Structures are given as C-alpha cells and as structure tokens.
Amino acid sequence: MTAMTPMRGGTARNFERETDGPIVGRFAALLGTPLLPWQQYVADVAGEIDPDTGTYFYNTVILTTQRQCGKSTLIDTEDTRNALWGPNRFIYYLAQTGKDASKHFKKYLKQIQASPLVAATTRPYLGAGDISQPFINGSVIMPESVTKVAGHGVQGDKITLDEAFSLSEETGKTILDGFLPTMATRLKATGVQPQVWITSTEGTSDSTFFNKRLDSCREGDVKRRTCWFDWGLPADENPEDLDAIMRYHPAAGLLWGKSQLKDFRDLFDGDAAGWARAFGNRRDEGTIDRAIDERLWADTASTPVTPGKIGSRPVTLGVAVDVDATHTSISAGIKNGDGTITTQLLKVLDGTGYAPDEIKRLAETYHAPVTIDTKGTASDLSDRLRHITDEYGYPVLRFCELSAADYLTIGQSYVSGLENHGVTHAADPELDASAANSARTWSGDAWRVTRRRSTGLTSPLESCMLAAWGVNHQPANVVPVIV
Structure with a gap:
C-alpha cells in the first residue's frame, strides 16, 4: 500500500475510537474513485465515533490541501455516505457562487448515476434555483452559493464550505451562526452528530475567515470537537523545485506524474505566487503595493503646523474610518499662501462613537468643511454627521460633496500633488506607519487604498487624501437666513 504523504500539521488518529x-472507503469504491491514502486518513479521523454517543466525535473538520489532489472526490464521497446514514438527512455543498456549486454538483451527478449507488437515488432536480439529488430514504444533497445561504438558518446534517479562502470573516461567520444552532436539534432528531466541513486551498491576506481558523489550529488552539488537516510545501522548501512538490503533494505519482507537473507549472507562467499557492498550498500574502512610494513619502514631509499659526488660511477636514470601524482618523488640509497644501493628521480615535463630537469641535474651531466617503466603512458616521443640527434645525457641518467617482481619484490626486510639490504631509509617526502599511488595489485605470490587503491602519493616510481633495472642492459658504 502506498504510504501517505506527511502532513504539515493536523489531528492524529485516535485508535481507541472506532471509525x-x-x-x-467502500462508498468511494462504489462511486468508482477509491480513496487515496490521504483521503482515507481524513475519512478515518473525521469519522471517529464517540463511544459515549455512538455517533461522530468531531463536529467540525478543517482541511487545506493543494490543487489537483482529489479534495472534491472526498467531499462527494462523504456527502453520499452521510445522506445514506439514515432517513431524511440534509446535506449542503456551498461554493463561492451558485455557478461554482452547480458546476461541481453536475459532475457529481454524472458520477453517482454511473455507479451502483444510483439504485439508492431518485430523479435529480435540475431546475433554475432548485438543484438537488434526492435519495429514496428521503435524504437530499443540495448545492448552494454562500450568498444564498448566508443569513438564513440552515437545517442540515452536513454542510461543506468549499474554497473557504473566498469568504470574508463576516460572511463565513454569518453562515456558521445560522447553521450551528440547528446542530443540537438535528442530533436529537436523527441520532447522528451534524458536521461542518471547512475546506480550501490556502488563499490570500483577504481570506480572513479561513486564515483565522487555520492559523488558530497551527498555533495549537484547536477545540476538542474539531479535527484539522494541513498538506502543503514546508516553509523551507522552494516551490520552484518540482521534486519538492512531488514529495509533499498527496496526489503526486497517484493522480498525475512529474511530466504533467511541468505542464502545470507552464500554465502559471509569470505567476510564481499563484503557482506556490496552487501546488505548494502557500498563502499568497502578496507584495504590498504601497499606495505611496517610500522615497516620495520621505521627501515630502514637512514641519507640523501649530494651531496658532494657521491664521486665515482655509482649512478642510478629512475623515476616514478603518475596516470594521475600529478607528476614525481626522486630518486637516491647509491651503498655504503659495497655493500648496499641507496635510496634517489631527486625531486617531478608537471606534466611531466619539467622532461626531470631535469632528464638530474641530470644524467649528477652524471654520472647516468636512470631506468623508458616504459609502463603505464611513457610511454610518457620514450619516450621523449630516444629522447634527443647531437649535433651529439647520445642519451644523458643511461638506465637500464626494461622489463614488471622486473617491476613486483622491489617492492618485494626492500622489500627484506630492510628486509635483503641491502637497506635503506634516511629519507624524502614526501617519508614517499608515503610509508604510497601506496597499492599493486597482479598478480599471484608477486605484484606491485597499483596507483588506493593508497590514495596519489605513484611515490616517486616507483622511489626509480626503483633506487634500477637499481643499480644492470646498462648498460655497452659505449662511442660512433665520426667520
């Protein structure tokens, strides 16, 4: 028998338990896809039986493997076995989109319909929005997109979140929050412990849901009822070494050989990170594409402006909020006598709760309008600011109105100002750290700061960008007539 490829980490088999x-494994053989050693190991551990209950010991299975190793085959086999464990069971396969889920499921339908297990099925449903494979015992396997299930309680006995790298923490948690409360009721109703399978190749720094759970397992923070499995290239191996890939890929030499591996590598021409992720199962942290070049940032620093020396110079406030509303940054854009603009970080506040009072105070002190994005992370704060009124019901704050199209220009406009010596930034450690850690993402020919791929607070830098933009887009200073 072929030996199993060593894992990078994971749960050991407990031989004191039945499995x-x-x-x-027998179901896999009936489906025409006998399990590989790594697949059988996962099935043995995930299928361990609690001697006190006579059902599954583990309620959560976390699995990460390289591409082209048979992960889908294992999922389909586990789903089929689960559906036939007993009557009226509900199995969900969730993918990033409905199209992805349907594509996977149609391959499974062909497989089961060509196998002896077709005798246990009834006619599949293939209608728009209603794709499923019912069984004669009343059980059903259903593919769904994560967006359709998120936010709805799912009465299921097995749920697989496949390609979990595509899920944000919020989306993944919403799905689990909807499913987990039903696990106790399904256990009581069926006598079988429901399971959540979270499976994926490693993703990127944006893969907040999967990264969090996988990192916890690697750090030893594994819940008692969770088992996990991690195959991939060790950190000290070179992903361009095809022999190393062959040693650590659990399907190498079984589903394909080294000659095919060379062809696989050619498909990733120019994408070394994509290759390392797909066949080495290496997380693509990405090279931080700094929003502002380090040298340009250093060359455009200026001395901070003290409040007493602002005088009559026009001031605009820029306000930005970090992802998950953890911090609010307020910066000033000050127009100098020579037409240049100095941007200066004024405040970095925890959360957004105290921000309206501080923004109101600063706006009144410097007679400054406010520039803030009305969408995204700042939308709630923006709405609260616009509802601040005086005793007569008139808005207290003035705003530099910023459209979605305008928002896409603020970063490039700010950098252009730095390059042309029309904009400077007052030296500040928090602002320097934000500039160093803020990455950018492209949308066509325009770019913006990306909060998800950045490694620190982005709001200090974004607030300066907004303040600089606002200086050249100040509203008319209209005073309401009080009747």
Whole structure:
C-alpha cells in the first residue's frame, strides 16, 4: 500500500475510537474513485465515533490541501455516505457562487448515476434555483452559493464550505451562526452528530475567515470537537523545485506524474505566487503595493503646523474610518499662501462613537468643511454627521460633496500633488506607519487604498487624501437666513 504523504500539521488518529472511515472507503469504491491514502486518513479521523454517543466525535473538520489532489472526490464521497446514514438527512455543498456549486454538483451527478449507488437515488432536480439529488430514504444533497445561504438558518446534517479562502470573516461567520444552532436539534432528531466541513486551498491576506481558523489550529488552539488537516510545501522548501512538490503533494505519482507537473507549472507562467499557492498550498500574502512610494513619502514631509499659526488660511477636514470601524482618523488640509497644501493628521480615535463630537469641535474651531466617503466603512458616521443640527434645525457641518467617482481619484490626486510639490504631509509617526502599511488595489485605470490587503491602519493616510481633495472642492459658504 502506498504510504501517505506527511502532513504539515493536523489531528492524529485516535485508535481507541472506532471509525466510520472504512465505510466511506467502500462508498468511494462504489462511486468508482477509491480513496487515496490521504483521503482515507481524513475519512478515518473525521469519522471517529464517540463511544459515549455512538455517533461522530468531531463536529467540525478543517482541511487545506493543494490543487489537483482529489479534495472534491472526498467531499462527494462523504456527502453520499452521510445522506445514506439514515432517513431524511440534509446535506449542503456551498461554493463561492451558485455557478461554482452547480458546476461541481453536475459532475457529481454524472458520477453517482454511473455507479451502483444510483439504485439508492431518485430523479435529480435540475431546475433554475432548485438543484438537488434526492435519495429514496428521503435524504437530499443540495448545492448552494454562500450568498444564498448566508443569513438564513440552515437545517442540515452536513454542510461543506468549499474554497473557504473566498469568504470574508463576516460572511463565513454569518453562515456558521445560522447553521450551528440547528446542530443540537438535528442530533436529537436523527441520532447522528451534524458536521461542518471547512475546506480550501490556502488563499490570500483577504481570506480572513479561513486564515483565522487555520492559523488558530497551527498555533495549537484547536477545540476538542474539531479535527484539522494541513498538506502543503514546508516553509523551507522552494516551490520552484518540482521534486519538492512531488514529495509533499498527496496526489503526486497517484493522480498525475512529474511530466504533467511541468505542464502545470507552464500554465502559471509569470505567476510564481499563484503557482506556490496552487501546488505548494502557500498563502499568497502578496507584495504590498504601497499606495505611496517610500522615497516620495520621505521627501515630502514637512514641519507640523501649530494651531496658532494657521491664521486665515482655509482649512478642510478629512475623515476616514478603518475596516470594521475600529478607528476614525481626522486630518486637516491647509491651503498655504503659495497655493500648496499641507496635510496634517489631527486625531486617531478608537471606534466611531466619539467622532461626531470631535469632528464638530474641530470644524467649528477652524471654520472647516468636512470631506468623508458616504459609502463603505464611513457610511454610518457620514450619516450621523449630516444629522447634527443647531437649535433651529439647520445642519451644523458643511461638506465637500464626494461622489463614488471622486473617491476613486483622491489617492492618485494626492500622489500627484506630492510628486509635483503641491502637497506635503506634516511629519507624524502614526501617519508614517499608515503610509508604510497601506496597499492599493486597482479598478480599471484608477486605484484606491485597499483596507483588506493593508497590514495596519489605513484611515490616517486616507483622511489626509480626503483633506487634500477637499481643499480644492470646498462648498460655497452659505449662511442660512433665520426667520
């Protein structure tokens, strides 16, 4: 028998417990896809039986592997076995989009319909929005997109979040929050412990849901009822070394050989990070594409402006909010006598709760309008600011109105101002750190600061960008007539 490729980390088999794994192996053979050693190991561990309950010991399975190693085959086999464990069971396969889920599921339908297990099925449903494979015992396997399930309680006995790298923490948690409360009721109703399978190749720094759970496992923070499995290239191996890939890929030499591996590599021409992620299962942290070049930032620093020396110079406030509303930054854009603009970070506040009072105070002190994005992370704060009124019901704050199209220009406009010596930034450690850690993402020919791929607070830098833009887009200073 072929030896199993060593894992990078994971749960060891507890031989004191019986396991459902051999039954899963027989189902795989009936489906025409006998399990590889790594697949059988996962089935054996995930299928361990709690001697006190007679059902699954683990309620959560976390699995990360390289591409082209048979992950989908294992999922389909586990789903089929679960559906036939007993009557009226509900199994969900969730993918990033409905199209992805349907594509996977149609391959499974062909497989089961060509196998002896077709005798246990009834006619599949293939209508728009209603794709499923019912079984004669009343059980059903259903593919869904994560967006359709998110936010709705799912009465299920097995749910697989496949390609979990595509999920944000918020989306993934919403799905689990909807499913987990039903696990106790399904256990009581069926006598079988429901399971959540979270499976994926490693993703990027944007993969906040999967990264959080995988990192916790690697750090040893594994819940008692969770098992996990991690295959991939060790950190000290070179992903361009095809022999190393062959040693650490659990399907190498079984589903394909080294000659095909060279062809796989050619498909990733020019994308070394994509290759390392797909066949080495290496997380693509990405090279931080700094929003502002380090040298340009250093060359455009200026002395901070003290409040007493602003005088009559026009001032605009820029306000930005970090992802998950953890911090609010307020900066000033000060127009100098020679037409240049100095941007200066004024405040970095925790959360957004105290921000309206501080923004109101600063706006009144410097007679400054406010520039803030009305969408995204700042939308709630923007709405609250616009509802601040005086005793007569008139708005207290003035705003430099910023459209979505305008928002896409503020970063490039700010950098252009730095390059042309029309904009400077007052030296500040928090602002320097934000500039160093803020990455950019492109939308066509325009770019903006990306909060998800940045490694620190982005709001200090964004607030300066907004303040500089606002200096050249100040509203008319209209005073309401009080009747």
